[in-house]
Amino acid sequence: MPAGLNRALLTLAGAVVAIVLAIAVCSVAIVAAGGDPLHALTAFFDFGASERAQSNSVATLFNRAVPLFIAGLAVAIGFRMNLFNIGVEGQYRIAAICAAYVGSTFVAPAPIQIAVIIVVAMVVGGLYALIPAIMKVTRGVNEVIATIMLNYIAINISAYLVRGPFAGARAEGELTVSTPPLPDSGMFPDLNFVFGWFGMLAPTREGGLWGFLVVAIVLGVVLWVVLERTRFGFDVKASGLNQSAALAAGVNPKRMVIAAMVLSGAIAGLIGLPEVLGSTGSFGTTFTSGLGFLGIAVALLGRNKPAGIAVAALLFAFLDRAQGPLQFANIPPSVIEIIQGVIVLLVVVANEVTNRFALRLEERRAARQLKVTA
Amino acid sequence: MLGKRFNRMAFGSVVGVMLMAAAACGGGGGTTATEEPAGGASSPASGLKVGLAFDVGGRGDKSFNDAAYAGLEKAKTDLGAEIKELSPAADGSNRGDLLRQLADAGYNPIIGVGFAYAEDVKAAATEYPDIEFAIVDSASSAPNVTGLLFAEEQGSYLAGVAAAAKSEAGHVGFVGGVENDLIRKFEAGFDAGVKSVKPDAKIDVTYLTPDGDFSGFQAPDKGKIAAEKMFQDGADIVYHAAGDSGLGVFQAAAAAGKKAIGVDSDQRQTVTETNLQSVIMTSMLKRVDVGVFEFIKAFQGGAKGGQDVTYDLKVDGVGLATTGGEIDDIKDQLDKAKQDIVNGTIKVPSQPES
Numbered sequence: 001m002p003a004g005l006n007r008a009l010l011t012l013a014g015a016v017v018a019i020v021l022a023i024a025v026c027s028v029a030i031v032a033a034g035g036d037p038l039h040a041l042t043a044f045f046d047f048g049a050s051e052r053a054q055s056n057s058v059a060t061l062f063n064r065a066v067p068l069f070i071a072g073l074a075v076a077i078g079f080r081m082n083l084f085n086i087g088v089e090g091q092y093r094i095a096a097i098c099a100a101y102v103g104s105t106f107v108a109p110a111p112i113q114i115a116v117i118i119v120v121a122m123v124v125g126g127l128y129a130l131i132p133a134i135m136k137v138t139r140g141v142n143e144v145i146a147t148i149m150l151n152y153i154a155i156n157i158s159a160y161l162v163r164g165p166f167a168g169a170r171a172e173g174e175l176t177v178s179t180p181p182l183p184d185s186g187m188f189p190d191l192n193f194v195f196g197w198f199g200m201l202a203p204t205r206e207g208g209l210w211g212f213l214v215v216a217i218v219l220g221v222v223l224w225v226v227l228e229r230t231r232f233g234f235d236v237k238a239s240g241l242n243q244s245a246a247l248a249a250g251v252n253p254k255r256m257v258i259a260a261m262v263l264s265g266a267i268a269g270l271i272g273l274p275e276v277l278g279s280t281g282s283f284g285t286t287f288t289s290g291l292g293f294l295g296i297a298v299a300l301l302g303r304n305k306p307a308g309i310a311v312a313a314l315l316f317a318f319l320d321r322a323q324g325p326l327q328f329a330n331i332p333p334s335v336i337e338i339i340q341g342v343i344v345l346l347v348v349v350a351n352e353v354t355n356r357f358a359l360r361l362e363e364r365r366a367a368r369q370l371k372v373t374a
Numbered sequence: 375m376l377g378k379r380f381n382r383m384a385f386g387s388v389v390g391v392m393l394m395a396a397a398a399c400g401g402g403g404g405t406t407a408t409e410e411p412a413g414g415a416s417s418p419a420s421g422l423k424v425g426l427a428f429d430v431g432g433r434g435d436k437s438f439n440d441a442a443y444a445g446l447e448k449a450k451t452d453l454g455a456e457i458k459e460l461s462p463a464a465d466g467s468n469r470g471d472l473l474r475q476l477a478d479a480g481y482n483p484i485i486g487v488g489f490a491y492a493e494d495v496k497a498a499a500t501e502y503p504d505i506e507f508a509i510v511d512s513a514s515s516a517p518n519v520t521g522l523l524f525a526e527e528q529g530s531y532l533a534g535v536a537a538a539a540k541s542e543a544g545h546v547g548f549v550g551g552v553e554n555d556l557i558r559k560f561e562a563g564f565d566a567g568v569k570s571v572k573p574d575a576k577i578d579v580t581y582l583t584p585d586g587d588f589s590g591f592q593a594p595d596k597g598k599i600a601a602e603k604m605f606q607d608g609a610d611i612v613y614h615a616a617g618d619s620g621l622g623v624f625q626a627a628a629a630a631g632k633k634a635i636g637v638d639s640d641q642r643q644t645v646t647e648t649n650l651q652s653v654i655m656t657s658m659l660k661r662v663d664v665g666v667f668e669f670i671k672a673f674q675g676g677a678k679g680g681q682d683v684t685y686d687l688k689v690d691g692v693g694l695a696t697t698g699g700e701i702d703d704i705k706d707q708l709d710k711a712k713q714d715i716v717n718g719t720i721k722v723p724s725q726p727e728s
Contacts, residue, residue: 053478060471159584163554173513173521173682175489175556177585205474206497279497285554285585286490288467323463324475333432333461 007358011303014350022343029338035331043325044318051201057321058195059203059210065310065317066216066274067288071295072302072309073223074268078143079304080227081240081260087132087147088268089292090154095125096272097158097179100283101166104180113185114277118215121269128154129265130258137254143261151292162283178284188212188277207279216274219267220306227306236260268292297344303351316340422455424670425481427472429488430588432461435618436644437637438662442487442510444639445666452667453674466588470494477502483673485510485666489556490588495519506679508669510662511556514682520672521682522665526556526658527563527722528715529692530613533635533658534567535711536694537611538575539704540633540655545576547604549597549623551590551616553581555725560615560637560658562726570711570720578604579726582619591617598622605630611655613637621645627653633700638662640695657695661685688716 027037047057071088078085099121103113132146168180190208195201203209227233238246239256247253271291276283298316302308319340323333426446428439449455458481460472469491476484477498483506486495492512499507499516507519514521537546548564550557561579568575580600583590590596597619601612605626612627613635614620620637627634628650636642636657645651665685685691694701694708701708714720 048475048478050478053475056471056474056478060468064467155587156584159587163585171492171513171515173523174492174515175512175554176492177554204501206470206501280493284493285588286466286469286493288465289587290465320463320468321471323468324460324472327460328458328475328479333463337464 006361010354010358011351014354015347018346018350019343022339022346025342025346026335026339029335029342030331033332033335035329035335039329040326040331040335043329043331044322046322046325046328052204055195055201055203056205058200059192059205059208061314061317061321062213063207063210063274063278064320065313066210066213067271067291068294068298068316069216069310069313070219070267070271070274071291072298072313073220073306074264074271075292075295075299076302076304076306076309077223077227077236077260077264077267079240079299081236081256082243083240083257083260083264084144085129085132085147085261085264085268086144086296087129087150087154087292088264088271088295089290090147090151091125091128091265091268092271092292093158093287093289094128094154095121095269096276096287097161097166097283098124099269099273100179100182100276101161103182103186104168104282107183107185110185110189113183114188117182117186117277118270118273121273122266123269125269126262126266129261129268133258133261136261137257155289158283162285166283168282176285178280178282180282182277182281186277187281188215188274190278210274210278212274212278215270219270220310223267224306232259268295271295297340301344301347315343319343422449422453422670422674423481424449424455424457425473425476425479425484426457426459426666427469427476427484427486427491428459428461429490430462430464430466430591433459435592436641436646437617437620437639438660439487440644441639441660441662442485442666443663445663445670446485448663448667449670453670455670466490470497473498473507474501477505482506483508483670485669487662487666489554506673508666508679510665514680517680518678520669520677520679522662522669523682523684524660524662524665524691525684525686525722526615526660526692527559527566527724528687529658529660529694530560530563530615531567531570531715531720531722532687532694532708532711533613533656534564534569535571535708536567536656536701536704537564537613537635538568538571539707540701541572541575541609541611543608543610544572544574545578545607545609547578547601547609547612548580549600549604549612549614549616549619550579550581551597551614551619552583552585552588553590554585557581557615558726559724560613562723564613565726566722567711571707576609578607578609580604582616590619593619594622594625596622598626601626601634602630605632611635613658615658621650624650624653636695640697642695642697652698654698655700656698659693659695661691661693664691687712 030037030040047054074088099117102120103117132143135141135146136143163177166179167177188211191211192202192208235251298312301312323336433439446457450457462469485508487510489511491509495507495509496515499519508522510522548561582596597616601623604612611633612623614623615637623634633655634653636654638660641657642651642654
């Protein structure tokens, strides 16, 4: 049995055991909340009775997964270098508002308009992440603390910008504020036609299936190549595993910190765009917040690898989507958050256990082979 | 050897889990099948199915959302409606989806509670033109949307009058949840009411979070800190318009032995902690329950949307709660202020001066 397959099976078994345990723990929570666990399990798979409802539910699931996936990628880049970029939250919010505003100030053909918006988001996110990176390499400021503090600054700056300098016209009698709407050429085309391939109705929900899904997939593949198949990716990994060894091998640690943080921030800048370019067309009071923090859980769950992060994002989106159906089944909405928390915790524990187990197996095999040759 | 054995173990557990999952799904399918006819049979004679989606904070905030729910429950008992209420995720990202899920499940009318629903109700109303929607705290945005508005500044004016009349220090406070135009209406009315009684009174104003950051409506810890500061600085009555965070204001008042004014619901009744009830001198009632119920009733009567309905002092859409009898002695003063506002003698500003 090759060691790689061995390891993969172990990981899979660990994840499965974690999910089964999570279901058991959550059943207890559901029973305690006065619900029926079996009923709750059904609700997770209840995508609605009508075809229209089903299409909408599927679109909702993927629309939720896309930003979570990008957030997971952004966090993972830092994690692979033992850099804890807790600042993804602030980076994506400030990037989203700047991109939404800049995009609303001019009209150009769609590809140019969208490209400019994406570039602005990445540049702003990257620059905002550059601050803690510089603080770390020049003054040794811990990036965890710096990014947490910068989150508060970013959140408040974006809240100020959206009701001040970047505020658009407000509809009569509405209390929400938002940036001016993007021109039509700034809206990312939807992927509703995909539903036709499966004989389903096109979703009727605002924005349909967000086209940014394609960008996310491309981003995931590119990142995998960069991290696993290039010199830069190797340097990142080496710096994360053993900084002094990497230094001895000629990797400049300062340069790596800056490069990894800026890359992480640039990707973080994209987190808000699926929503802005997909349905709202602006950054407003109801802009989804908290994705940066969720990204930490998604990255952990996905073991900092693009494929794993995709699975984790889909799992989170799957759980999130069930918020409505669960309530139709009379399960309190807070239970779903308990379920998410439990799954993340158990999967992380399972990861650690399988890691140790695999290591021990490896050691024994090595010992055995040494004995044979001796 | 060991590796092989472990593989078998791993494989075994994977297969086992798959079987379990399959069993769970199978069982689940059965439940859905039996559920549907049961649901159909239990639908009341009136055939009225009312859906309601709460704002962030959800049901159980003893305030805004609970007031909306009270109106919904009244529709159930008085109109025989079948009701369903849903709460959004903590980040509010699924507001629109809740509305769609209600629409897809056959609910009509559907009510979005809170101004944050503005865009989502507008979108859902376009997607489901045959369904009537209502939105609390925001204007109508489509032909099938009714805006349910309240004159919060008028009720807050009365709260200000009561606070100023009852304050011995001539120093009161206001804790707002989120610094947006809605909550600023509360501040403006309160401010004007206090000044009408004691022009030189000191009013401390704190907002828990800036506009766009809704966490201020569900942060009792922040509410407590803000109110503690005001009480330490010499205020003896603090009025809050901060949703869930108001609990913290009451806790601070109880600890300081001072008074607080509740908001939206009659909080002296809705707050479950008995030690906190006695600190709530009065509450500024925003009769979201009346608005919600009247909307459902009008819908049953065949009314269509496309316009706003404002609930003000004239129709008792806002007012003060008298539970506990602490403001009974200033009743005349309050009634006069109310009369002046209804007559138009007093014009209450809806934006703070500064």
